[in-house]
Amino acid sequence: MELDERKRKILNAIILNYQKTGEPVGSRTISKDAELKLSPATIRNEMADLEEMGLIVQPHTSAGRIPTDKGYRLYVNSLMQKEQLAVRELEAERSELMLKRVDRIEELLIQMAKILAANTNYATMITGPKYSQNKVKFIQLSSMGRGKLLATIVLTGNIIKNSILALNTCVSDDDILQMNIMLNSNLNGLSIAEINLGLITKIKSEAGEHADIASKVIDAIAEAIDSGDGSVPMYTSGTPNIFKYPELTGGDQASELISTLEEKEQLSTIMEYDGGCSDRHDIQVYIGDEVPVESMKNCSVITATYELSEGVRGKIGIIGPKRMDYRKVVDTLKNTMSQLDVIFKNDEQTDMAED
Amino acid sequence: MELDERKRKILNAIILNYQKTGEPVGSRTISKDAELKLSPATIRNEMADLEEMGLIVQPHTSAGRIPTDKGYRLYVNSLMQKEQLAVRELEAERSELMLKRVDRIEELLIQMAKILAANTNYATMITGPKYSQNKVKFIQLSSMGRGKLLATIVLTGNIIKNSILALNTCVSDDDILQMNIMLNSNLNGLSIAEINLGLITKIKSEAGEHADIASKVIDAIAEAIDSGDGSVPMYTSGTPNIFKYPELTGGDQASELISTLEEKEQLSTIMEYDGGCSDRHDIQVYIGDEVPVESMKNCSVITATYELSEGVRGKIGIIGPKRMDYRKVVDTLKNTMSQLDVIFKNDEQTDMAED
DNA sequence: ATTAGCACTCAATCAGTGCGAGTGCTAATA
DNA sequence: TATTAGCACTCGCACTGATTGAGTGCTAAT
Numbered sequence: 001m002e003l004d005e006r007k008r009k010i011l012n013a014i015i016l017n018y019q020k021t022g023e024p025v026g027s028r029t030i031s032k033d034a035e036l037k038l039s040p041a042t043i044r045n046e047m048a049d050l051e052e053m054g055l056i057v058q059p060h061t062s063a064g065r066i067p068t069d070k071g072y073r074l075y076v077n078s079l080m081q082k083e084q085l086a087v088r089e090l091e092a093e094r095s096e097l098m099l100k101r102v103d104r105i106e107e108l109l110i111q112m113a114k115i116l117a118a119n120t121n122y123a124t125m126i127t128g129p130k131y132s133q134n135k136v137k138f139i140q141l142s143s144m145g146r147g148k149l150l151a152t153i154v155l156t157g158n159i160i161k162n163s164i165l166a167l168n169t170c171v172s173d174d175d176i177l178q179m180n181i182m183l184n185s186n187l188n189g190l191s192i193a194e195i196n197l198g199l200i201t202k203i204k205s206e207a208g209e210h211a212d213i214a215s216k217v218i219d220a221i222a223e224a225i226d227s228g229d230g231s232v233p234m235y236t237s238g239t240p241n242i243f244k245y246p247e248l249t250g251g252d253q254a255s256e257l258i259s260t261l262e263e264k265e266q267l268s269t270i271m272e273y274d275g276g277c278s279d280r281h282d283i284q285v286y287i288g289d290e291v292p293v294e295s296m297k298n299c300s301v302i303t304a305t306y307e308l309s310e311g312v313r314g315k316i317g318i319i320g321p322k323r324m325d326y327r328k329v330v331d332t333l334k335n336t337m338s339q340l341d342v343i344f345k346n347d348e349q350t351d352m353a354e355d
Numbered sequence: 356m357e358l359d360e361r362k363r364k365i366l367n368a369i370i371l372n373y374q375k376t377g378e379p380v381g382s383r384t385i386s387k388d389a390e391l392k393l394s395p396a397t398i399r400n401e402m403a404d405l406e407e408m409g410l411i412v413q414p415h416t417s418a419g420r421i422p423t424d425k426g427y428r429l430y431v432n433s434l435m436q437k438e439q440l441a442v443r444e445l446e447a448e449r450s451e452l453m454l455k456r457v458d459r460i461e462e463l464l465i466q467m468a469k470i471l472a473a474n475t476n477y478a479t480m481i482t483g484p485k486y487s488q489n490k491v492k493f494i495q496l497s498s499m500g501r502g503k504l505l506a507t508i509v510l511t512g513n514i515i516k517n518s519i520l521a522l523n524t525c526v527s528d529d530d531i532l533q534m535n536i537m538l539n540s541n542l543n544g545l546s547i548a549e550i551n552l553g554l555i556t557k558i559k560s561e562a563g564e565h566a567d568i569a570s571k572v573i574d575a576i577a578e579a580i581d582s583g584d585g586s587v588p589m590y591t592s593g594t595p596n597i598f599k600y601p602e603l604t605g606g607d608q609a610s611e612l613i614s615t616l617e618e619k620e621q622l623s624t625i626m627e628y629d630g631g632c633s634d635r636h637d638i639q640v641y642i643g644d645e646v647p648v649e650s651m652k653n654c655s656v657i658t659a660t661y662e663l664s665e666g667v668r669g670k671i672g673i674i675g676p677k678r679m680d681y682r683k684v685v686d687t688l689k690n691t692m693s694q695l696d697v698i699f700k701n702d703e704q705t706d707m708a709e710d
Numbered sequence: 711a712t713t714a715g716c717a718c719t720c721a722a723t724c725a726g727t728g729c730g731a732g733t734g735c736t737a738a739t740a
Numbered sequence: 741t742a743t744t745a746g747c748a749c750t751c752g753c754a755c756t757g758a759t760t761g762a763g764t765g766c767t768a769a770t
Contacts, residue, residue, distance in 0.1 A: 144493055160505075239617055240617055
């Protein structure tokens, strides 16, 4: 069966209409849609064909048609591009991000998720950046008195971690100074991969009687870098938005959806999946069954990757009903990503601090 | 009308039964409830009286009775205590808290909220501690090179804040050392209230040509202490639990509840209210209309205050349907609070660090 | 190739009905 | 006098069947 221009137009009309109403759309509705001047009967014939091709279905006999996953896929892959017109309304998207003074990067990301949720009326999720690539930039030990040592570790990207080390021995201020110099000269500029056993042994021997301190500091470094590795933090926002889409709230669906959104574990399976395509702002679209989470099988998810600096990446995802406005979401995401780029290019070297 | 012993027992039975089933409870049910051996007819007469007193109502003619807010209030205030028996099952509450290695206090609190939610089957919320009372313990400036200064501020309770300061002038290592000494000797042990304009002027003059740095450091201190002041962080957990109670999910209720739970702003009006009673573990019970949040008018909320150290307090709240198991929740909260006490008495001086 | 017309399907709506849980009242009982 | 049995009554709920209307597929006319 040939998918000619007219069929495409009809499919497109069905998708757009269903997007707005959430109701199955009938031949009459499409017919009145001007653009293509055909009678309902003709439309019906075409729709029968589209159904045969598996692009649309009727929920029951004598109902209008709704798009199938396959239909949406086609729309996203080819139809969508054809109407990039007048999308520049998005350019006017409130760039509140720029205005608000957010000095912590995670908070900025959370803010962003909130704004996206508000603008799109879908739920959003976001993972904190993966820092595993980061390097040690600076280490500072200071005595807090009473056998306590404060270790401050700064990583590239100005990530700062603190640990308080409890000591059993007493250390003089001078020793601390020595340790500082020694640690910095040995560790500066190294990533976690480069801090190997050999180096650790070397440091310990250089630390002499304070080998235990050195060892604790190295543990702290490992933890600092690791905390952004094993379990990337995950935030969600706008989850109540799903109540706006009746098709997501039938039965126990709402409950399960909200649960998975709150628990977050499952969400990471979506975010972790790296769809090969390493484009600049790699945008992935998962439609219905394509979503690798049981309770989200009749949602669609669109994810985008952001990059703070070389190799420091995270993902942002938008969760909505299958009839979500794919075009708007994709454009909004692209837009947001470039805004982020701007922010990070400006802010790269200023005062962003983190715990 | 006199509220005699028998009426109390019947009211109690109604409340307990309604707690389990969520269905209006009829005279027959109570009658079969042993304990008091009365026929349904007698119970009916008594129930008519209880209804007249405004303690119970029937949702419609020919339905059983359900407790009113007033009925619950009575229950909470006087009836509840009378049956403190066999509550020690709670003693066995999984004290997972003790086991899990949680080294950051906010994470511990969040964990606790999760466990409470899982144990009670209600939603929980928790505010981070208010640090406004805290004092400066230790300040450390270190040069990061390229005109950048790292300021590390340690407050009592081992709260650690970092800021990176961008300088326009260059500072020698020796100057930094001087600044460190000067700042510490001037600021150590002071709370925010004690850092007044006079002191600030004094510090600036002592800093000489580096007055701008001193000023930036003081700003950072203010911010460090403040961040726990103006907007106390608020976390929620177990929000999907509300789906377990049909009376909370009718209409748009679920949606609105979830929304207020996600947005958190409104929740703080509950948490902020300080009910005079400055008991050890001050526990407050809000029933139905007593809850100062519109969308929660047919919930009940129970809050408890925890105290990390002198004056450093936060609140934890449990949100459920009006028929929640008040006794269990109150006991669980008391229990949890004492566990917290233990933890903090042990951990007080160890390595809890925070951003 | 398109369209008008028509018979058909089926979800949704609504009134009518019977059921059952639960009540209040009255009269009998301990 | 307090309790209980009995009975008529109420009202939500679940079920039924009829009606409606949106939408279809097919056929014949244009």
